[in-house]
Amino acid sequence: MSADIIEHCDGYKTLEAAIARDGEKYGDPERYNPKLGWAVARAKHYAEKTGLRATDILNSWESKRNYWYMNYYQDCQQPEIKGDDVRVFDTPDALHDSIGKTGFRCPMCESISKSPYVCDSGKEMEKGKVCDWKSYGLFGTMGKGVYVFVKSALRGESIFKPISWEKS
Numbered sequence: 725m726s727a728d729i730i731e732h733c734d735g736y737k738t739l740e741a742a743i744a745r746d747g748e749k750y751g752d753p754e755r756y757n758p759k760l761g762w763a764v765a766r767a768k769h770y771a772e773k774t775g776l777r778a779t780d781i782l783n784s785w786e787s788k789r790n791y792w793y794m795n796y797y798q799d800c801q802q803p804e805i806k807g808d809d810v811r812v813f814d815t816p817d818a819l820h821d822s823i824g825k826t827g828f829r830c831p832m833c834e835s836i837s838k839s840p841y842v843c844d845s846g847k848e849m850e851k852g853k854v855c856d857w858k859s860y861g862l863f864g865t866m867g868k869g870v871y872v873f874v875k876s877a878l879r880g881e882s883i884f885k886p887i888s889w890e891k892s
């Protein structure tokens with residue numbers, strides 16, 4: 725099916741064009757060009773692991789991209805799907821069922837947060853300052869979070885680790 729040729733999809737074309745513009749503008753195209761191959765390979769990896777089409781995945785990534793591709797396409801943003809800390813779900817409901825209602829472990833204060841994105845544990849880190857660590861901040865989840873990908877939404881993100889996923 726021609727629709728499955730990744731070089732023909734809109735996501736590929738927009739990323740390719742963005743990379744070509746930078747190559748012309750700044751010179752040194754060798755710095756930018758490999759990102760295209762990386763994104764394609766990673767989209768194919770996601771396709772293989774999820775049963776989705778690589779074209780749909782790359783289109784989705786590009787349509788949601790709102791900053792520079794050099795920072796957007798990285799292992800921490802689109803991690804390989806392997807191990808216990810990168811998990812795939814069919815729907816948001818399936819994700820929520822798996823998480824349950826026991827909250828999330830904040831990577832900074834290690835208390836329990838009700839939000840998977842912004843610590844609301846109320847733990848005081850220093851006098852008058854409670855923890856408000858953010859999963860989407862500069863240091864993310866500091867390697868202590870999880871990455872969840874929802875197939876029906878073609879969307880993945882890093883969140884604090886659900887308490888229900890912690891091993892005793």
Ligand SMILES: [Zn+2]
Pocket residue numbers: 830831832833834835843844845847855856857
């Ligand atoms: Zn915290």
